Amino acid sequence: MTITTIMRCGAGVFGEASVSTWTGDGTRRRTYAEVGERAARLAGALRGLGVDGDQRVATFAWNNTEHLEAYLAVPSMGAVLHTLNLRLFPDQLVYIANHAEDRVVIADASLIPLLAPVLARLETVRHVVLVGEGDTAPLEGAGKELHDYEELLAAAPATFAWPEIDERSAAAMCYTSGTTGNPKGVVYSHRSAYLHSMSTCTGNAMGLSASDVVLPVVPMFHANAWGLPYAAVMAGASLVMPDRFLQAEPLVRLIEAERPTVAGAVPTIWSDVLRHAKEHGSDLTSLRLVPCGGSAVPESLMRGFEEIGVRIVQAWGMTETSPVASVAHPPPGAAGEDVWRARASQGRVLAGLEMRIVGDGDVVLPRDGEAVGEVEIRGPWITGAYHLDEDPGRFHDGWLRTGDVGTLSPDGYLVLTDRAKDVIKSGGEWISSVELENHLMAHPDVVEAAVVGVPDDRWQERPLASVVVRDGAEVTAAQLREFLAGRVAKWQLPERWTFVAEIPKTSVGKFSKKTLRQMYRDGDLTVQKII
Structure with a gap:
């Protein structure tokens, strides 16, 4: 069970399948057979650069064909693929590359402006391999050898003696987004990646098969793009890569042109796509399934896509779970609101994994849909430790403490109420920020909404609602509070409201509640208080 096996299956059995990369006005296409040969050339080229063991080879790239070639070549040659998050702050990027001890960086030339300011500080990097055309002058003087990707491949043999690899050895690594403290490295073995696929x-x-065309909008630098590239190659499904074109308008044109059947992205992406599609009468009906996760998926978003003939399915996971751990398909025979209750949950855990809810003192709580506790999970594609950082507070007895808080129903559906650090404790009672956000985003004039707890003299904490209003719409805090009044208990209604142009996001597209809390402390938000 290795990445090499996945690569050989894709290139050999499904050689006619293809990977296409969007250029903004068309695609460039290669078959899996061609990708397999180019992966062999890349492995040979990297061997020539001194990668001869489990050294880390980093990528600093968009979702494209060359990134897929690195996905296949680097682990299959026995090295470790390290996907660098191009949205991180420079200091975090430097920390991650140095902590992982990256030896080579494969970078898109379009990202030279992001790489150049930090390159000299990447202590273990010896070589930079550039994909595409760009001005390399900003990289010169950093003490690294620069190479052209296509020139390296052209000079390398078309075949490579792929080694026999221990399936439990490291294949890839990805660092968490580091919302608190430094990011932590999660290492995926060949076995875990294979089983996850x-x-x-x-x-x-x-349900991927050779009949599918898969569009991973979720970045390949984030938890292996939810495992979609490896799963697609394993299944013989063709891939369509969006490259740097991640805004609603080019994504919709890509979907209409290439007709993918499965596409994965975070809710904020799909919210923009839905608005654009409705405004322009776009045809997205080639999509049979849209896996969506990274943060809670508003029911209003799922219902909105149903109106244009597209089914969103909510999935849950994290970097530490490879990442897909549960998927929210409704149970057989469900009808009416029972379907939506299941779809609005985080779903049922996938076969091979175990999940439970624990309370204080690690007491296992009942699966009754009512007991609220921290979600713990274990299984063959769940990490058991961080790279060079044991962090015993997160791991115990084979279980991963996820930091998510929620309930488990008798039939196994997980419903998250919050992140442990985001739960609002008001007067001794818990308020779910996620529930408030989902209700607010169901309002027709609300584009985004994030709720955080802020200090309150009387109640310890109270919710602050930050809202982005649809262009051209007018809605007041009082109207939104009234909208919520029929959906949550009165004591949960926010008194504090702020209207913003955009909710701050983390490097992987989640709402950055840490930033919102800091903005509130610093007085950077105009807050209305209503009762």
Whole structure:
């Protein structure tokens, strides 16, 4: 069970399948057979640069064909693929590359402006391999050898003696987004990546097959793009890569042109796509399934896509879970609101994994849909430790403490109420920020909404609602509070409201509640208080 096996299956059995990269006005296409040969050339080229063991080879790239070639070549040659998050702050990027001890960086030339300011500080990097054309002058003087990707491949043999690899050895690594403290490295073994890919292909997950065309909008630098590239190659499904074109208008044109059947992205992306599609009468009906996660998926977003003939399915996971751990398909025979209750949850855990809810003192709580506790999970594609950082507070007895808080129903559906650090404790009672956000985003004039707890003299904490209003719409805090009044208990209604142009996001597209809390402390938000 190795990445090499996945690569050989894709290139050999499904050689006619293809990967296409969007250029903004068309695509460039290669078959999996061609990708397999180019992966062999890349492995040979990297060997020539001194990668001869489990050294880390980093990528600093968009979702494109060359990134897929690195996904296949680097682990299959025995090295470790390290995907660098191009949205991180420079100091975090430097920390991650140095902590992982990256030896080579494969970078898109379009990202030279982001790489140049930090390159000299990457202590273990010896070589930079550039994909595409760009001005390399900003990289010169950093003490690294610069190479052209296509020139390296052209000079390398078309075949490579792929080594026999221990399936439990490291294949890839990805660092958490580091919302508190430094990011932490999660290492995926060949075995874990293979089993995760198999699970993704099952009907209870995404049901991928050779009949599919998969569009990973979620970045390949974030938890292996939810495992979609490996799963697609394993299943013989063709891939369509968006490259740097991640805004609603080019994504919609890409979907209409290439007709993908499965596409994965975070809710903020799909919210923009839905608005654009409705405004322009776009045809997205090639999509049979849209896996969505990274943060809670508003029911209003799922219902909005149903109106244009597209089904969103909510999935849950994290970097530490490879990442897909549960998927929210409704149970057989469900009808009416029972369907939506299941779809609005985080779903049922995939076969091979175990999940439980624990309370204070690690007491295991009942699966009754009512007991609220921290979600713990274990299984063959769940990490057991961080790279060079044991962090015993997160791991115990084979279980990962996820930091998510929620309930488990008798039939196994997970409903998250919050992140442990985001739960609002008001007067001894818990308020779910996620529930308030989902209700607010169901309002027709609300584009985004994030709720955080802020200090309150009487109640310890109270919710602050930050809202982005639809262009051209007018809605007041009082109207939104009234909208919520029929949906949550009166004591949960926010008194503090702020209207903003955009909710701050983390490097992987989640709402940055840490930033919102800091903005409130610093007085950077105009807050209305209503009762």
